[in-house]
Amino acid sequence: xxxxxxxxxxxxxxxxTGVTAETFSNSVLSQFExxxxxxxxxxxxxxxxxxxxxxxxxxxxxxxxxQRPLVFSTxxxxxxxxxxxxxxxxxxxxxxxxxQNLEDALGIKSSHSVGRSHMGGxxxxxxxxxxxxxxxxxxxxxxxxxxxxxxxxxxxGVSRCGKTPTSLYLAMQYxxxxxxxxxxxxxxxxxxxxxTLHPYRHKLFGLSIQPSRLSEVRNERRPNSEYASxxxxxxxxxxxxxLMRMENIPWLSTTTKSIEEISSKVLEDVGLNRxxx
Amino acid sequence: xxxxxxxxxxxxxxxxTGVTAETFSNSVLSQFExxxxxxxxxxxxxxxxxxxxxxxxxxxxxxxxxQRPLVFSTxxxxxxxxxxxxxxxxxxxxxxxxxQNLEDALGIKSSHSVGRSHMGGxxxxxxxxxxxxxxxxxxxxxxxxxxxxxxxxxxxGVSRCGKTPTSLYLAMQYxxxxxxxxxxxxxxxxxxxxxTLHPYRHKLFGLSIQPSRLSEVRNERRPNSEYASxxxxxxxxxxxxxLMRMENIPWLSTTTKSIEEISSKVLEDVGLNRxxx
Numbered sequence: 279x280x281x282x283x284x285x286x287x288x289x290x291x292x293x294x295t296g297v298t299a300e301t302f303s304n305s306v307l308s309q310f311e312x313x314x315x316x317x318x319x320x321x322x323x324x325x326x327x328x329x330x331x332x333x334x335x336x337x338x339x340x341x342x343x344x345q346r347p348l349v350f351s352t353x354x355x356x357x358x359x360x361x362x363x364x365x366x367x368x369x370x371x372x373x374x375x376x377x378q379n380l381e382d383a384l385g386i387k388s389s390h391s392v393g394r395s396h397m398g399g400x401x402x403x404x405x406x407x408x409x410x411x412x413x414x415x416x417x418x419x420x421x422x423x424x425x426x427x428x429x430x431x432x433x434x435g436v437s438r439c440g441k442t443p444t445s446l447y448l449a450m451q452y453x454x455x456x457x458x459x460x461x462x463x464x465x466x467x468x469x470x471x472x473x474t475l476h477p478y479r480h481k482l483f484g485l486s487i488q489p490s491r492l493s494e495v496r497n498e499r500r501p502n503s504e505y506a507s508x509x510x511x512x513x514x515x516x517x518x519x520x521l522m523r524m525e526n527i528p529w530l531s532t533t534t535k536s537i538e539e540i541s542s543k544v545l546e547d548v549g550l551n552r553x554x555x
Numbered sequence: 556x557x558x559x560x561x562x563x564x565x566x567x568x569x570x571x572t573g574v575t576a577e578t579f580s581n582s583v584l585s586q587f588e589x590x591x592x593x594x595x596x597x598x599x600x601x602x603x604x605x606x607x608x609x610x611x612x613x614x615x616x617x618x619x620x621x622q623r624p625l626v627f628s629t630x631x632x633x634x635x636x637x638x639x640x641x642x643x644x645x646x647x648x649x650x651x652x653x654x655q656n657l658e659d660a661l662g663i664k665s666s667h668s669v670g671r672s673h674m675g676g677x678x679x680x681x682x683x684x685x686x687x688x689x690x691x692x693x694x695x696x697x698x699x700x701x702x703x704x705x706x707x708x709x710x711x712g713v714s715r716c717g718k719t720p721t722s723l724y725l726a727m728q729y730x731x732x733x734x735x736x737x738x739x740x741x742x743x744x745x746x747x748x749x750x751t752l753h754p755y756r757h758k759l760f761g762l763s764i765q766p767s768r769l770s771e772v773r774n775e776r777r778p779n780s781e782y783a784s785x786x787x788x789x790x791x792x793x794x795x796x797x798l799m800r801m802e803n804i805p806w807l808s809t810t811t812k813s814i815e816e817i818s819s820k821v822l823e824d825v826g827l828n829r830x831x832x
Contacts, residue, residue: 295819297728300831301575304630306653309665319831321819348657352582368660370653376583380625383645384563388586404813411720418692443688446723450814451574504794530666536681537727542572542598553594554577 287339287347291332291362293354296321299372303350317363329358333365340366354390386529394464403553408455414449417457418442423474426457431476431548433458434522435485436514437505438495440532440540444485447541452552454545466517470471483544484522484529487552489515562591564616564624568609568639570631573598578650580627592625606635610642617643631667680730687726687733694734695719700751703734708825709755710735711748711799712762713791714782715772717809718815721762724818726791729829731822743794748802760821761806766792768810 288307290300307315325330339347346366352373353359363369377388385424416422417429419442426432431454433441441458448456465472475482487495489511496506504510522529530545532540545552564818567577573596582593600606616624623643629650630636640646654665693699694706696719703709708731710718718735725733742749752759764772766788773783781787799806805824809817822829 281735295813295815297819297831298575298578302649305575306650306657309631309654309667310657310661310663312663313661313668318828341804348660354586368657369658372579372653373583375652376647376649377586379647380583380587380645383625384587384590386587389588390586407814408720411723415692415695415719428699442692443685443727446688447727450720450724450727500710507621537684538572538574542574546598551596554574554581 284312285316286345287343288315288317289332289336289339289347289349289367290317290319291323291329291349292319292321292352293324293358294321294352294414296352296420299350299352302372319406323353323358324355324513326355326357326361329353329355333361336362336365336367356390385531403453405449410449410453410455411446413455414457415444417455418445420459420472420474423431424470426474426478428455429457429478429481430455430542430550431457431483432475432481433483433544434475434527435529436461436487436492436518438492438499439485439487440537441485443537444532444540444544447492447537448544451541451554452545452550454550454552461514461521463514463517466514471521479525479527481548482525482527483548484518484527486515486519486522486529486531488533489530560592563622564620565592566613566616566624566626566644567594567596568600568606568626568628568630569596569598570601570629570635571598573629576627576629578684579649587804600630600635601632603632603634603638606630606632606638610638613639613644621786627801633667634797684727684730687730688723690732691722691726691734694732695722697736703751703755705732706734706755706758707732707827708734708760708821709752709758710760710762711738711752711804711819712806713738713764713769713788713795715760715769715776716764717814718762720814721809721817721821724814725821728818728831729822729827731827731829736794738777738791738798740791740794743791743798746798756772756802756804758825759802759804760825761795761804762807762817763792763799763808765794765808765810 290296290303293301300319311415320332323332336349346368349367350363350370350372351362354373358489375550381388433445433456435441437460445458448454459475489508492511492515493506500506530543567573567580569576577596584746597609600609613624613626623645626639626644627649628639631650658665689714710722712718714737722733722735724729736752766785769788769792770783770785777783
């Protein structure tokens with residue numbers, strides 16, 4: 279087989295899940311638009327033997343494609359790093375590069391211990407995170423209004439504007455207790471926030487969305503319904519935005535944003551500074 | 556103020572959410588156990604002006620602490636990078652370092668475009684992810700059994716062993732449709748899987764947990780109940796593990812694992828190779 283210069287295999291090799299490494303690699307690789315990358319994540323390489331087997335797999339790939347694959351590694355163990363580094367590849371040592379830089383800058387040695395990026399199942403932080411997820415599930419879509427006083431933030435907006443995934447992401451990634459509450463035609467007719475929310479005005483954050491996008495999303499769920507019609511979506515979005523402006527609720531449009539971006543903006547705006555899990 | 560050498564401020568500066576950068580930084584910093592790090596994430600630095608303001612903030616910190624803070628940057632824009640680099644700090648260019656390495660290795664130039672690490676709200680991948688989250692919410696705790704044939708994986712295990720957070724993480728991070736189904740005393744008395752699950756045996760993955768840990772978790776929800784007693788937890792866990800062995804269901808213990816690790820192991824075991832969001 280001859281080299282196909284615009285497709286390149288990328289191995290993500292990690293002693294843990296490799297999720298951070300893959301997200302990071304995607305971000306770096308997206309800067310090379312002229313090349314199509316095929317990512318293969320190889321998690322839990324926690325022994326030199328597994329590293330040697332991975333090196334073999336990389337060599338086979340290099341041979342078959344007549345082209346050196348890229349390898350992004352977050353391995354900590356130096357014997358394992360060496361095995362992979364010796365394979366026929368372009369080796370990028372995500373972890374070692376910066377540990378080395380930091381050792382130099384701080385003038386101290388690192389501990390070279392493995393798999394410390396995520397918290398295990400017994401720490402306090404972990405319990406907080408699980409508690410936040412449970413809270414968010416119990417307070418999805420206004421279904422359970424007791425306990426709203428415990429919420430860190432309450433997302434409001436029309437049905438299907440992105441409240442649920444954003445709430446769950448906030449809980450999962452930041453251990454934030456995020457409730458969410460729908461704004462519905464009744465609220466617009468009355469022209470005020472649901473009474474339930476009045477005591478928690480300072481915790482409210484609004485999500486909105488382009489009516490055409492909302493109509494698409496609702497049509498997937500209830501095709502050709504009044505609920506999904508562009509007319510209804512235009513009405514609800516205009517009224518929800520008017521209400522949020524009137525009530526001085528900070529809000530943003532989710533239309534072109536990822537769940538990560540929306541969540542980060544929400545935290546910034548409500549002044550929650552949380553560590554990431 | 557004199558330098559306090561065992562606490563060090565770390566700025567995470569990103570033109571997007573900074574979540575990947577923070578997770579990555581945590582992993583690198585965890586190698587320096589002798590130092591306590593205080594992380595400050597500064598997201599959405601998307602103009603040289605905002606970068607200049609951030610540089611000022613870094614300088615004030617350096618002055619107050621009489622010590623150069625660490626800065627992990629994933630900024631792409633070169634003018635912005637320059638502003639931060641000129642501040643009084645130890646600058647670690649997460650992004651530029653590897654983009655440069657790749658340019659050298661591949662012999663091509665990168666596009667230097669900003670904020671491409673997460674998908675926006677309109678792509679197909681994004682819809683798949685939202686669809687997976689909705690599926691997982693609808694199929695939590697065996698509450699909705701129609702549609703199980705669409706599931707990519709069905710997690711089984713005793714109540715409170717970690718099925719829900721794992722299912723949600725699988726949906727959120729990998730766009731995997733993850734249902735979950737409880738194993739309850741009735742199933743143990745009958746000595747077989749719930750009949751509903753028989754057609755989907757190949758999609759099942761079991762979660763288990765140490766009885767003492769399970770008892771702790773259940774006691775938080777229903778203190779001093781029979782349900783939370785160590786005796787009951789021991790019984791259910793032993794029976795669930797026996798059932799999973801008998802039915803040849805792959806399973807693992809969640810006790811000392813993070814949601815990330817459990818999810819990654821599940822994917823590996825059921826042979827789902829998914830990209831990370």
